[in-house]
Amino acid sequence: MQIEVKTKQKQYTVMLERGLLNKADSLIGRHGHVYLVSEDGVPEIFRKTLQQQYPEAAMYVFPHGEQSKNLSTWQKILEDMLAHDLGRKDTVIALGGGVTGDMAGFAAAAYMRGITYINIPTTSLSMIDSSIGGKTAVDFAGVKNSVGAFWQPDLVLVDPDLLQTLPVRHLHNGLVEAVKEGLTFDPELFAIFEKDDYLDHIDEIIARCLQIKKNVVEQDEREGGIRKLLNFGHTYGHALESYFGLDRYYHGECVGMGMLMIMNNPDLKDRLKKVLERMDCPVSCQYDPDAVYELLCHDKKADHDHVTIVQVDEIGKGHLVDWPLTKLKERLHHE
Ligand SMILES: NC(=O)c1ccc[n+]([C@@H]2O[C@H](COP(=O)([O-])OP(=O)(O)OC[C@H]3O[C@@H](n4cnc5c(N)ncnc54)[C@H](O)[C@@H]3O)[C@@H](O)[C@H]2O)c1
Ligand SMILES: [Zn+2]
Incomplete structure (x- = not known):
């Protein structure tokens, strides 16, 4: 299934299909160099599957959890993007839950005043709720999502197969948003x-x-x-x-x-x-x-x-x- 989202900022496609992660590169195509952002709670097999499709791409992996959703992690990602000479025509791909999407999306929004951002959500919450809409943010000064930007993705790949490894409490956590x-x-x-x-x-x-x-x-x-x-x-x-x-x-x-x-x-x-x-x-x-x-x-x-x-x-x-x-x-x- 495919949905076209038309916002003022941009029009983009959300694809929903099992097995999408295995063919992500053919769907994404080449938009300059690719930079991958993920976290260490996302099963390694998923990160490897993506890396194999982009062998030359750098991947920034931060410690999982809301505690990482802050300006300090954000800054480290941006520093690493600079260190890898990422340019204005290059692409950030997020592989993870809502925390990863918010972090990588906000990094893409700010880097060189905004570069291409692709999201591959891996939790029920991120597939259902946070992958569409363009809200990106970090927690700041003790206030959740207090610093961020509206930055729409260029493509979202939703692969429900990735939910097989998600602990059932997390699965239900996201499903409440569906209820x-x-x-x-x-x-x-x-x-x-x-x-x-x-x-x-x-x-x-x-x-x-x-x-x-x-x-x-x-x-x-x-x-x-x-x-x-x-x-x-x-x-x-x-x-x-x-x-x-x-x-x-x-x-x-x-x-x-x-x-x-x-x-x-x-x-x-x-x-x-x-x-x-x-x-x-x-x-x-x-x-x-x-x-x-x-x-x-x-x-x-x-x-x-x-x-x-x-x-x-x-x-x-x-x-x-x-x-x-x-x-x-x-x-x-x-x-
Ligand atoms: N931008 C938006 O519109 C929007 C909307 C709703 C929520 N959010 C944000 O999303 C965040 C919450 O998202 P979340 O619930 O996805 O949390 P999360 O990203 O922290 O992921 C939850 C946990 O699941 C693990 N995980 C991720 N994918 C996995 C997989 N496939 N298998 C096994 N484990 C996996 C992660 O390591 C983490 O420990 C919050 O920071 C919230 O503010 C943003
Ligand atoms: Zn909510």
């Missing part, structure tokens, strides 16, 4: 998760998510309007993520709980709870409501008494509504 997209935009996508065999439908799940994200990003490249709908569950989700720190819960797990917390419709809540439980994701947690509320206000930079949240009362019909901060606070106390 979110189903609830917000696509009842048929949500229906896949209401059956026990949802893992047999990974390719369709990714395809539906890519299509949704393409439609959203094309309408709203810089998150001025409809793109905000992708943030369903993220108001409480982000606050919980900050509250618990990096180790306790994954992003998707916090988003899952965040969706349950913000939803009003009890039947829908119940259905979502069953879906999350089937995925072995947490559906509730112990927290200090005042502390989470503080983090939420900080995250939203709330300088007024309302925030815009995403609400879903009917599957597939996510919409934006204004909630007073007092209501967000009350909910935290009563969950």
Whole structure:
């Protein structure tokens, strides 16, 4: 399957097919010299498969994890690109999850004021969520994704075979974003998760998510309007993520709980709870409501008494509504 994403910055292709990594070079073609960026948690066999296709290319491999997503790693990548005489017509290829894509994409955005960037995502989260849309960033001064750029890729190769080695908790972490997209935009996508065999439908799940994200990003490249709908569950989700720190819960797990917390419709809540439980994701947690509320206000930079949240009362019909901060606070106390 192939999707064309048309943004103001550029038009690019997202290919979704098993086995793409094995023929990446024939799909990518030659765009000057190639520079590969990956991290040490991506199975070595995948890195080797790519390197064999680009024997002359340098590869920068950084230590895996969110802890590496910072300006220091970014600078090291740029220094190494310079040391390898990469020029304006050359190409960066990312092979890894969302961390690698964000790092390599931001390096490509800044190097020589922007060079060609190709993404080969290797996690469910990066295939479903972060590979389309052009957001690139690093964490800075303790604030996640606070420094970055919009820099669209030139090509994205999504190969679901690469998910075979992904630990199941990580797999589900990314799939929660797909559940979110189903609830917000696509009842048929949500229906896949209401059956026990949802893992047999990974390719369709990714395809539906890519299509949704393409439609959203094309309408709203810089998150001025409809793109905000992708943030369903993220108001409480982000606050919980900050509250618990990096180790306790994954992003998707916090988003899952965040969706349950913000939803009003009890039947829908119940259905979502069953879906999350089937995925072995947490559906509730112990927290200090005042502390989470503080983090939420900080995250939203709330300088007024309302925030815009995403609400879903009917599957597939996510919409934006204004909630007073007092209501967000009350909910935290009563969950
Ligand atoms: N740019 C965007 O639009 C966007 C959107 C959502 C999230 N993000 C960012 O994405 C990041 C999270 O992405 P992620 O969940 O992919 O995390 P990640 O990149 O850290 O990968 C998760 C873990 O899986 C390992 N891994 C990667 N591929 C593997 C494979 N095929 N087999 C086995 N292990 C593998 C990694 O080494 C890592 O330990 C966050 O930094 C987040 O801010 C960006
Ligand atoms: Zn998310």
